[in-house]
Amino acid sequence: MTRPESIKVLVLGGTAEGRELAGLLDAEPGYEVESSLAGRVTNPRLPPGRSRIGGFGGADGLADYVRSEGIRALVDATHPFAATISRNVAEAAGACDVPVVAVVRPPWQPDPADTWERVPSVAAAAAELDARTAGRALLTTGRQDVHEFAHLNAWWFVIRVVDPPSKGMPRRHALLLDRGPYTLDGETDLLSRNRIDVLVTKNSGGDLVSAKLTAARELGVDVVMVDRPPRPDGVRSVATAAEAFTWLRALG
Ligand code: NAP
Numbered sequence: 001m002t003r004p005e006s007i008k009v010l011v012l013g014g015t016a017e018g019r020e021l022a023g024l025l026d027a028e029p030g031y032e033v034e035s036s037l038a039g040r041v042t043n044p045r046l047p048p049g050r051s052r053i054g055g056f057g058g059a060d061g062l063a064d065y066v067r068s069e070g071i072r073a074l075v076d077a078t079h080p081f082a083a084t085i086s087r088n089v090a091e092a093a094g095a096c097d098v099p100v101v102a103v104v105r106p107p108w109q110p111d112p113a114d115t116w117e118r119v120p121s122v123a124a125a126a127a128e129l130d131a132r133t134a135g136r137a138l139l140t141t142g143r144q145d146v147h148e149f150a151h152l153n154a155w156w157f158v159i160r161v162v163d164p165p166s167k168g169m170p171r172r173h174a175l176l177l178d179r180g181p182y183t184l185d186g187e188t189d190l191l192s193r194n195r196i197d198v199l200v201t202k203n204s205g206g207d208l209v210s211a212k213l214t215a216a217r218e219l220g221v222d223v224v225m226v227d228r229p230p231r232p233d234g235v236r237s238v239a240t241a242a243e244a245f246t247w248l249r250a251l252g
Contacts, residue, residue, distance in 0.1 A: 006032040009248060010066065011075045012089055013037055013047060016208060017103045018077035020241035022047035025248070034069075038085070040144070041162050041179075059091035066096045073251060075244055076102040076235065081142075081202050083229040090232035099251055102237040103244050105205040107228060113217055116225040122148045125200050125224045129155055135197035138190070140212065141226060142202070146170075158194050181208040187215035202226045 009025055011018050013035045025033035026049040033049040036056075044053070056062040066074065076089040086102065093100035110116050119125045122145040129137060134154035139146065143165040149157065150168035157173040159165070164175060174194075191199070191212075199216045203225050216223050231237065238244050 006030055007072045007248075007251070008032045008034070008070055009073045009075060010069070010071045011035045011047070012078050012085060014040070014044075014082070015077055015079050015103075015105075016206065017105060017241045017244075018075075019045060019047040021075060021077055021103065021244050022049050024241060024245045025049065028245075028249075031248070034071075038082075056088070059088040059095070062088050062092040063095040066092055066098060071096075071098060073248055074098055074100040075248070076100065077241070077244070080104060080107070080204060080228045081226075086235075087232045090235045093235070100235055101244050101247050102231070102235050103241055104231065104237040104239065106239055107203045107205045108210060108213060108225075110225075111217060114213070114223065116223045118225050118227055120227055122202070122226055125226050126152065128224050129198065129200070132198070136195055137198045137200055138194070138196045138212070140199070140201045140209070158190070158196065182211045184211045184214055187211045188219065191215050191219055191221055196221055198222045198224055200224045200226075203228055 007030060009031060011022055011033060014037050018035060022033050022035045025031045035047040035051045037044050037051060037053045039053040056065050074089055074093050076086050078085050089100060117128055119128055122141050126148040129152055136156045139157050139159045143161040143163055146159055146165040146169055147167035149170045153171050157170050158176055159173050160176040160178055162179045199212055199221050238247060
């Protein structure tokens with residue numbers, strides 16, 4: 001709802017935190033929230049309030065949008081692996097001189113019983129599998145990265161994605177279309193039924209999809225963990241949507 005004198009906030013989303021923050025702002029008098037989604041999934045979960053879908057055309061396009069729409073604050077609530085849009089948000093905020101905050105959910109930390117193989121990228125995760133004796137892997141790194149594993153012909157994969165990948169896929173695989181949240185029972189069943197040797201995951205953090213790590217630990221399944229890309233300098237970050245809401249309210 002548009003209110004006189006309301007503060008327009010643009011939330012770059014595509015995450016549970018983005019949806020939660022949009023809900024908090026939409027219910028708060030004096031704020032007008034618009035969420036921006038990339039348009040990667042066919043049936044996105046739309047947040048409360050206004051939404052727009054699709055890219056801006058880089059940092060300059062985003063800066064133009066901020067100016068033309070009279071945006072007064074920016075929130076980067078994108079996924080920890082969405083490095084390009086995070087850089088663009090930081091750059092656009094600087095160019096427009098609008099305050100910006102990032103909601104960065106804490107990364108998962110290994111339990112003492114875990115033996116994660118940590119790698120710096122999805123390509124490095126594929127190289128790690130290639131260096132091992134071939135087996136059966138559960139791939140949960142997202143549809144955009146599946147092609148990195150396409151050459152691993154000796155491995156068999158369960159590929160769990162929200163929408164089918166559009167680029168190359170490994171020859172031997174089962175495609176599982178699902179979007180969570182997931183339970184420990186469900187993840188344990190998935191890993192054992194498919195006799196999975198290795199779980200490949202990004203270190204996304206959060207509770208909604210973390211049951212796979214507990215299931216892997218309990219079943220003795222190896223984990224190849226892709227570490228997060230670096231964040232842009234100079235952007236304050238908070239861990240939750242509630243903290244971002246508090247920060248926005250303090251702007252007045
Ligand atoms: P990315 O590589 O950082 O961004 C690539 C381009 O996509 C950006 O330059 C921008 O295009 C556009 N874009 C990304 N997020 C956008 C947003 N929220 N609103 C408008 N345009 C956006 O991003 P990505 O890794 O492909 O992720 C895309 C979206 O999916 C993000 O919103 C993210 O929160 C969500 N997501 C990503 C992952 C993941 O593992 N990467 C997982 C779950 C959800 P322009 O330069 O044209 O503006």
